[in-house]
Amino acid sequence: MLNMPNGVFPLVINLSSTQDEIARVANEVAEFLRQDYPRNHLLILHANGQGVEALIQAINHRFGE
Numbered sequence: 001m002l003n004m005p006n007g008v009f010p011l012v013i014n015l016s017s018t019q020d021e022i023a024r025v026a027n028e029v030a031e032f033l034r035q036d037y038p039r040n041h042l043l044i045l046h047a048n049g050q051g052v053e054a055l056i057q058a059i060n061h062r063f064g065e
Contacts, residue, residue: 018051022058029059 015021025044032042044059046052 018054021051022055025055026058026062029063033063 013024015024029042029044033039044055046055
């Protein structure tokens, strides 16, 4: 962290389950889109393969592909 460029430190949010993760990310995407940011400006990084398919499906179901 000490060698990172100046700026806002990343916010780490620990969630207890895959369902909590999906709900949190979907709500963050909803807020992003509500503010009229272009969809192609959104980047979601996921740490591992577990649950990523369910996350993608939930986002696509709620907001379209």
